[in-house]
Amino acid sequence: MKILQAIIRNYLETGEPVGSRTISKYTDLNLSSATIRNEMADLEEMGYILQPHTSAGRIPSDAGYRLYVDLMMAEKEREVEEMKEVLLEKEDRLDNLLKQTAKLLAVNTNYATMISAPSLYHNKLKFLQLSRVEKNQLLAVIVIEGNVIKNTILDVDEVLTDETLLKLNILLNTHLNGMAVEEINLPLITALKRQAGIHSEIISEVIDAVAEAIKADDNLEIYTSGANNIFKYPELADHQRASELINTFEEKKELTELVKETLAEENQTGIQVYIGKESPLENMDDCSIVTATYELGEGMKGTIGIIGPKRMDYDKVVDNLKNVMRQLDAVYRKD
Amino acid sequence: MKILQAIIRNYLETGEPVGSRTISKYTDLNLSSATIRNEMADLEEMGYILQPHTSAGRIPSDAGYRLYVDLMMAEKEREVEEMKEVLLEKEDRLDNLLKQTAKLLAVNTNYATMISAPSLYHNKLKFLQLSRVEKNQLLAVIVIEGNVIKNTILDVDEVLTDETLLKLNILLNTHLNGMAVEEINLPLITALKRQAGIHSEIISEVIDAVAEAIKADDNLEIYTSGANNIFKYPELADHQRASELINTFEEKKELTELVKETLAEENQTGIQVYIGKESPLENMDDCSIVTATYELGEGMKGTIGIIGPKRMDYDKVVDNLKNVMRQLDAVYRKD
């Protein structure tokens, strides 16, 4: 077991297959290379390590990494964490805070990072207002708990009087204010439309637009950083792979899959590790992904992901993630 | 001259140094390779082509490309343009329209693209409203010509009465509505503050925030697409270069330089070509950049850039750009 750890540790650092002699010399096990070789043969039979070719050293298999990671996570559980503060500065806008977070993590870990904007489903509408901008254009402003602001411009067919507009505003506010985003569903909308009477057409348009505005963004707001870090790891940097990875980061569409998967699968710490093929993303067989679910205030959950080679420094990554999660929380409370 | 064109055309396609035999066989000039060789020697002396090594074919020098591009642009001037429509769909939000544009160009040209959000300096404020969201939080919504919407949340110290808020709104609207963004400068702000009387503190905060909101974004809103296209061109795809390029696209900071440069340097068509070292960007010695200045409505100017290898298909790129510019204009008018 110690030997497996030693092999993996060494491989994490160097990225080169590691031989029996190296282990024998650079650990405090005081075993000769021959002994190590015997053990290695066993470990290989058990499927934890493998040989790229007969006369090369060993590298960890996915199963080997898995064992190692599980072990480490268990240790972390007990460990009292103490870390130098990595600093997130206060930001008045959520998107900037998230961008900053992604970048910070990328710089500190040397891996590629992503962060999804928190889901707003459980959040309540705090403020809602329709204003006329042009004769037949309305501006709808919606503020959601956490000071997330959404706007839409609506084109309306008929010209609205000031009075009508006022009525509409009152109607909308009475019914929607304080309501959670997830509660704005079809029955509610239908009910509202009925109450609107002559203005039902407008109401219909408005509400649909509001629902749209909230949900549309919710799918896709993902910020990434440090994509070019992949070039630091030869095993990811060949054209084929690099191109695919860069594309995934640019498109971001696939990353939403990762977000969904992560949010679905709850565990105690909120941190999950996907090694190689375990990953929910395509073309990531040679990568590992560490994800964390962060929470801002009540129920605003989002996902942070760190993507690097399988031989990433899991220990450091997990520490960084935990640290950032704590800070995100702190910064948010200050706002 | 015909020979230079032939050499460049061939090199654009293949990316390989081109020899005399190739030219002699695959053009309708009906000249033997020996003749071509003589001409080539002359062209080399004039500095339009060069030899990677003695026993290789020739590749165009920057000067060669320049000559070729100038020639082509002059021809384009006269040419009646006729192109299949590349379709931009109507989008109610400007940012989505721009993202779509970038992506479309990237897919059609197979190069990396960027597009900057139009500058709003000459645009007028169309709508401005302060609302109370919490006891001591104000929401400022600003709509600018072209339906660009900005919001800021302001923390205020004292709690404002409804009446004060109303007054503030009136004051702000009377003075700022219809004003161009560039006109909101220090003297104006000072004048306003004076008029505000007891509320001068708030006014001060509000106006500063408004100015901030408008200008802050103005610097940096750049959308990119197709960064991974660079892997399609071996001369750009080695680790060093690729990493730098990808970084430039991700950071976007440097790209603002390009935008400024382009907007400053006016020419008739609005299209500019930077070859190799001519580029205003660092680390782009092996790239060419074609930029265009687009205009949405009155004075909302922005920049589109296409970045590829020096042997990019300038012809196709220019056509695509012109086409997209025309469509951007059309789509915008529809809005």
Added chain:
DNA sequence: TGTTAGCACTCAAAAGAAGAGAGTGCTAAT
């Protein structure tokens, strides 16, 4: 005078050959 055939020459890139060395598995001894 412009064009072309012919030929010797150059040089990068591909192919082949040789050697080094890191690492292994197995056996026999401690």
Added chain:
DNA sequence: ATTAGCACTCTCTTCTTTTGAGTGCTAACA
């Protein structure tokens, strides 16, 4: 159980050879 010793394997590096596309120059030709 552990280890020293040894033959064996196979990649990687280095060096050499071969190949071939392309050149420049000269001499002949229209």
